[in-house]
Amino acid sequence: MSENLAAALLLTLLAGSATGIGSLISYIVPRPDMRYLSLSLGFASGVMIYVAFVDLFCSSREIKQAWHTPTSSSLQVFF
Structure with a gap:
């Protein structure tokens, strides 16, 4: 812990x-200009999107391992 x-x-x-x-x-x-503002906002939004996808990816891997059965493996082919 x-x-x-x-x-x-x-x-x-x-x-x-x-x-x-x-x-x-x-x-x-x-004197901040629009180029600096757009660059910093683009970087910040990219980091937030990356964090969201990594969190979803880790959660989905845990769920997939918990529900792994032969039937679910055959259903994964179709979905």
Whole structure:
């Protein structure tokens, strides 16, 4: 359990530091223009889409392993 706690705390620390780094970058840029804004928003949306797909992929693998039977294997061919 302490391994999971350490991993959770590390991920929380990384997420918090990413927010701080993003605000620091926006503070350093003297006059933001539309190119900078579109680049940063595109990067942020790409990261969010990636995280959503990875979460769905991991969940679907767990569900697939739990429901793995010979009948479900033959049904997977059709769907």
